[in-house]
Every structure is written in C-alpha cells, then in structure tokens.
Amino acid sequence: QSVLTQPPSASGTPGQRVTISCSGSSSNIGSNTVNWYQQLPGTAPKLLIYSNNQRPSGVPDRFSGSKSGTSASLAISGLQSEDEADYYCAAWDDSLSWVFGGGTKLTVL
C-alpha cells in the first residue's frame, strides 16, 4: 500500500480538463514539495511537474500542478489521446525517504 493516495483511475474525452489528486500527510506533502511523473505504456517514467508546480523544459503548459496543505493535484487541460498514461505523485518524507502514490491510470475516451 502506497504512502501517498491517488485514485486508481481517471478518464476524460479529448479537449476536456481532468484533475488527479494526491493525498499525503504532514510529514511528506505537508512539509515538502511534490513531483509528478508520467509513464506512457511500456516506457520509463518521465518527470512532468517538479516543486509542486514547475514544468521541465518541453512539458506542454496543458499540464499544471498545485499543492494545498497535505494534498496536491495534477491538472491536464485540452486532453489529448497521447496523454493516456499512468501518473504518479511523489514527495520526500521527513523520515528521510521518498514516497510515491499508487498511480492513476488516465484513459482518454
């Protein structure tokens, strides 16, 4: 069982906006920043959002992140078929370890 809680699945139609939540605690999300990773089928994870809301170079601005208290969210606007993937949140925990969410499988209908 993962330390960070994500919904196992999410879905949307092309062009829609979808959000994926990530819930943690005061020892991880509550006191450290959140990163998001995208894992396309059969590939290695890729950094999507770092430090709560920063996009690495090359990541479209359709992807955005936010954090409030002990929860974080990833929003994808203008949903595209190529966004179909697994999404993971992660945060450093004060126990001196990285913790990940269980992953959310995004389906583009």
Add this chain to the structure above:
Amino acid sequence: QITLKESGPTLVKPTQTLTLTCTFSGFSLSTSGVGVGWIRQPPGKALEWLALIYWNDDKRYSPSLKSRLTITKDTSKNQVVLTMTNMDPVDTATYYCAHTPWYNWNPGWFDPWGQGTLVTVSS
C-alpha cells in the same frame, strides 16, 4: 544530455544477492548537488523508491528495505551500484536508476530515468 542505463542479471534465484549497475553520462557524481537514485516497479504495480546516493557520499535507503540494500558509487567510472540481498520472488520488478538533484536544501526529483531492467526472481 544526461543518460543513464541499468545493467545486471535478468534472472536471480531466491536467497541470492542482486547486483545492479547504473552507468551514466552527461554529469559527474563529483559535482556538488548531484545524486543518483534507484526505483523499482513490480509488473503492473506502482513505483517504489529504494535508495539514493549523493556527490558527498551521503546515502539514503528505503526504511522497509534498508537491511537488504547497499548503494555505492564509482566516480571515475560514472557508475552507481545497488546490491540487494536475500532476493525473493516478490522482488521481481523493473529496476530503474535516475539522476536526482539536491535542491533548496532538500532532495529534488528524479530526472531523467534510465530505461529500466527487468529482474525476475525464480528458482
């Protein structure tokens, strides 16, 4: 351009020790603020962080696996080695290494990742 690649056995027997090597390019582990981490993913399951090592030889381990893991670096070879003892079938997973920066006095993120290597534990 930073690249990383994992190497090691694809099949290990239960109770054996797994040794994985991460060979990287595009950065040096002698540079301040630089680190390499290991993360694994059982088939069809979520990501699980294992260990990381920084330029200053600071090491961190997953609390649940700490007794079984050892991470070391060879700066001259641009390699990081992870060993995991007493392997069990539940350790079957794809093992990834990734570049990780030290950022604002805290661990940063994992970027980029290697392609991963599938390790199967079976007799």
